[in-house]
Amino acid sequence: MSGGYISKITFNNNQSVEINANDIVVFVGANNVGKSQTLKDIYKLCDRKVPTMVVEDIDIVKYDVDLDKFLPTISHIKNMGAYKEFSGMGFYFNSYSVQDYAKEKRYGQIRDIFVAYLDTMNRLSICNPPELISRNAEKRHPIHYAAFNGKYRIWLSENFKKAFGKDLIPFTQNGSNIPLCIGDVVKFDTEFDDEQLRQEAYSEILETYKQVQDQGDGIKSFTGILLYLMLDYYSTFLIDEPESFLHPPQANIMGRIIGETLQADQQAFISTHSEEIIKGLLEVCPDRIKIVRIKREGDYNSISVLDNEKFSEIWNDPLLKYSNIMTSLFHKEVMLCESDSDCKMYSVIEHHLKYKVGKYSETLFIHCGGKHRMAKIASALRSLDIDVKLIPDLDVLNDECIFKGIATSFDVDWESIKKDYNIIASNLHSSKEAVDKNKLLGMVSQIVNESENPNLSLKEINTIKAELKTESKWEALKRNGITALPSGDATVAFQRLDQVLRNAGIFIVPVGELECFVKQVGGHGPDWVNKVLETYPDLDNEVYDEIKKFITQVCCEHL
Incomplete structure (x- = not known):
């Protein structure tokens, strides 16, 4: 049975979100932005219009419900002569309130037979044994x-x-x-x-x-949510931090149970700090999920919504599905990097820089599994108004399609940078990017014909190898950074392009790639990071000067 559903929420800055009858709306955001207060406000406004803090108002679509048949199944009814009193789990009202229900836009005093408010206290107390009946x-x-x-x-x-x-x-x-x-x-x-x-x-x-x-409290909180979800007469569930007191695997299970249990005519509003709750929900009902990220701006709250289509785009990518992408919903700032080793090294430096000025890091570093996924992730996170910055290697410029996607995902007008990009790309072509087969054949024939030895000498082998070797200026650029750019137009074009990208939040690695920041240590990837930190455990060592300078530029607002 359903009494209706919340069809719209209007926040205190006049932003509004349309809600479907079967939506599962998940409120996320950093600490103290108003997620729990949002649920409290919605609960109050289901009764009547009263002063609230985060939510200005709600719209409710009410169904025609036969309360005369329904109320006796869940209530103790006391006949007072002129009217009746109804009492039950969390509610007490009389027959006059029942009459008002049909006339009012909201649920009024009978709210609690349609709306379940599951804050921590309610979940724990509902586990106490009821009287025997x-x-x-x-x-x-x-x-x-x-x-x-x-x-x-x-x-x-x-x-x-x-x-x-x-x-x-x-x-x-x-x-x-x-x-x-x-x-x-x-x-x-x-x-x-x-x-x-x-x-x-x-x-x-x-x-x-x-x-x-x-x-x-873990067992009681989990059981308390189950006891409410079990009752199929509720139309709307307001669940505050269902992950409270639970280990991550249990939180994931709870997310799954909520998604599996809610019927087609039931909706839920959930405030959470847990990516596991969200992952659990997405495993079973991704098409019902609506993520609403709340930010506090002085006395007002702003919201941004991640719709089902964008979430599905990320969730259908196996590598991203099992990454920590969801964690970004609860951080103030997110840095997108190409690889896990990039994340580790950059985060170590960022934490150290903030520690030196008496601050704690609130930045999440996420690896995208390569350049080709960066635009997709950036678009999704930016749609939730998350402060996203991106750190690609310099050779991101080597693929116009990928680079264009990244730039446009940060709202950079491609036409405004296309000319400078083409200047850079045209200056990085090399005559040694391919091997001329006729030239190679002539050289090999000459070597073979001029030598009477049945075997090639080492010198002859090296001569042939040298002819087979290709050399891309892009490779030199990644090894040596922007200093490898040709002088003149290419360098000037890069300077213009780099400034536009930085203003948008894209910070190309100026030395080429991570490993070029500390050339005193050879290697690549996670092993290189570990070796650098083991060799130079003091992060104030001068070998880190270049990378610290770069991260300071990336995080200048927060240092």
Whole structure:
């Protein structure tokens, strides 16, 4: 059953987000930007229009619901003569409120039968055992459903077992209340003379099991979310930091469970700091996810939305799917690099520079697995208003298609830089980029004919090798950096181009590639980084001067 859905959220800066009836909206952002407050505001505004902090207002589409049939199934009803009082899990209202529901734009005082607000306190407290009721009485607590309906009990136990490896069993024979027991499903190999004896033996076993309300906050928080999700009459779930108290694998499982459980007429709004929650959701329902990143700007909040199409573009790339791309949603600044070794070395230097001025790093370094993925990732992250900078090697200029994609992903007008790019590219062509077959054949024939020795000498072999060897000015450029650019037009064109790129957030490595910053150590990749740090453990050593100068330019706003 669904009472309706939230169709639009308007924030305090007048930005708005359209919401579908089955959307799972995930609020992300750095610390203290208003993610949790957004959920509180939405919850309040579902009742009535009141002063709020982050969300200015919401629109609700309400369905025509037969409350006369529905309310007796979840409420204790008290007849007061002229009116009736309804009370149940988290709600209390009278029949006048029911009448108002049909006339008002919002849910009013009956909000809590349609909207579940799962903050930390609610999740922990819902695990306390409810009072024992008769099987056919109105169910005023989620555990009542699990205790007297096999569908709910099995669902609850199976999903709990995914994270903790044990079943969850309602202990209906406990006495005055119904706790949830943690353990294996009880199965008897022996026969009993009567059912009473079997139930007594069953109760004795459950009495030895641990109970949820006595466990740590991780188990209670996880169970609390399950207990709410289990109730299919809610239209909207507001879940604040579902990863709280959970290890990353459990958070991933929770994301999956939320995505698998929500029906087509249910929506959820989630605030989170966890990439695992997001990954879990994306594994099972990527088409329902809407990422809303919140930023605080003084007294106002700004938002940016990553739609399903852009998220799918990243998620369908296997290398990116299992990277730490999602972590960028929770950082103030992101640096995109070509490789993991680039990330490691640049992040070490950036952390050191900030430490020297009494600051902590809030920058995330992400490797893109090569230049060809950089534009795709940059576009997605920039659409969420994340402060993104990109550090490609100098030979990024060697492929016009890739370079153009990167430039345009940072909103650089290609036509404004095309002329300078062509000047650079045309000056880097070499006559030795290819081997002339006729010239090679003539040279080899001459060597063979002039020598009476049946075997080629070392000198002759080297002469042939030299003719076969090609030399690209691009390779020299990557080895030696911008100093290898031809003097004149090419150098001037690069200076103009580089300034435009830096203003946009693209910082080409001026020495060619990472390894050229510290030429005192040979090698390449992760082994080179490790060897450099082992050989020169003091980051104030002068060998790091060039790379520190470069990273200072990249991070100038934050140093």
